[in-house]
Amino acid sequence: MTSDFYNRGLEKAKQKDYAGAIEEFNQAIQLDPYFSSAYMERGLAYYNSGATLPAVFDYTEAIKLDKENAKAYYCRALAKVTLKNLAGALEDVEKAIQLKLNDAAVYDLRGIVQRKQGNIQDAIANFKKAAELYIIQKDKENARLCLDKIQQLQPKSQPTPNIVSSKPAPIISTQDYFTQLLAKAEQGDTKAALADLNWILKADAQDAHAYCCRGVVYYKMGNYRDAITDFNRAIELNFQDAIVYRNRGKARSQIGDHQGALADINQAIKMQPQDNLGYIARGNIYHTMGNYLAAIQDYSQAIKINPEYPLAYYNRGLSYTCLEEMTNAVTDYQKAASIYCEEEDWENYQQVLNSLQKIQSSIPATNKATYNLLRQRLLRMVGGHWEIAQRLIQQKKDVYPGMLEEWYLQKVIDDLERDRR
Structure with missing residues (x-):
């Protein structure tokens, strides 16, 4: 029986x-x-x-x-x-x-x-x-x-060892191995990095670090949903590192889940408060949402942590541009260009120069000083959310058609100040 x-x-x-x-x-x-x-x-x-x-x-x-x-x-x-x-x-x-x-x-x-x-x-x-x-x-x-x-x-410069070897080849650590894979992806060889990580996960389907790294590679390839799936798996396997939350936040932002993205980036910053990349990532999300003031605050914090990181200056310059604060934008672009030049990163250096050129060509010779001042003032009154300002301006245009742009800006500002009093 x-x-x-x-x-x-x-x-x-x-x-x-x-x-x-x-x-x-x-x-x-x-x-x-x-x-x-x-x-x-x-x-x-x-x-x-x-x-x-x-x-x-x-x-x-x-x-x-x-x-x-x-x-x-x-x-x-x-x-x-x-x-x-x-x-x-x-x-x-x-x-x-x-x-x-x-x-x-x-x-x-x-x-x-x-x-x-x-x-x-x-x-x-x-x-x-x-x-x-x-x-x-x-x-x-x-x-x-x-x-x-x-x-x-093994390091890529070393051949595959014979079954019997008299002298072992130089060995790298696990952490260095994953760092090499991410560097390979950063240099544009994402297919090779992905193949290596697929091999690791085929050999060991419980490797949380490999899921995290593959998520980063998927993100760089634009496969945001696959990236999120891998980041979720890494977290399920108890991979506790700020990098997994920061990158999942970036991926969630790319598919429009801005609130979920902010929650992830906040967690990453909580885990690693001195990581400038966390503040840059959160600043990028705020910028995408139109909250330029919050974005500038985060980029400024990133610069405070690492004053020689050019991307923080460049992104802060973009946010200043959206606020029409051109003087600050030009200063940040010039700082970013200077650092890229020292690093001989000519591709990003040229990108910054192009942004500077756009600022110069976008400011006509006519007097826009009054308009810019009013626009900046209104933006600060609505917390940096230009979409809110636009709705208020459109309401005034519907009621008072045919007026100058400066008039609409001043009218919205006056009404907001009156309501607050």
Whole structure:
């Protein structure tokens, strides 16, 4: 009877009916509480259905009943990786290797754990060992994947090592590896960066850092919804870094979710208050919303944190331009141009010069001083939201058609001051 329940459980698990399989294994265990294999298979069913903690419990019970069960240690290690318990996962992998020295998958998993811990050289050594064993087993596909992992973890200037090497190649850290990928995307090679990150996530679907980095690459490619999906996944996997909230905010702003974007950027600034990029990102959102005064405040804070970051000056100049504060705009553009020139960033340098030229060509010789002063005054009265000012001006035009622009501005200002008194 016990074996009947167990065999039906195996069949249902094979058909991916994990709930049905668990029920069958429950019956088998109820009839025989010392049935080690039933605990093992129920653990696999739990794990495949996404219930990681019950899976760990069942693997542990299987180990208690059979301390030589290498597969149980291996499966529990997999589950612990999902739970971010890397130290516990490594301990189980070591035990599995002691019990079954020639299991390629165990060395492969140990390589994954050590890479996540930042032990890149040890990770490469384990991937090499796994590749050797896969070759012996004539599993060419997995052997190739292990060699791909080795190649991805090494500096690009170094060739893929032979299975036997007398002198190890220079190794980079995990953090440096992801930094290199983002630098590759920043330089325009987004396809190569994306391919590398897809490889990482194929090897380890629980790598939160890789999801975050792939989200950044998707953002640079203009795939904003894919970027948000990856940032969400990184947060679900408990990746706590300001970069994930800042970039998700930027992506949400691109699809029109400005309030959600502000919430994300605020969280990023709370986590990392001295990061000038957070204030620039929030300033960009305020600028897009037409709240130029708030944008200028954020750009100014970014400049206070890092006075040599040209983009903050350039963006603040754009906001000053929208407020018709041309003197301030010109000053900021000139500062941005100076920094870009020193950095020999000629593309952005030319962009700033073009903006300066537009300002000069947009100011006619006629007297616009009065109009500009009134416009700036009205903008400040409505909190920098020009769309509000435009609605008020249009209301006056509907009632008093044919008047000069300066007259409408002065009329709106007078009415606002009267109402406030």
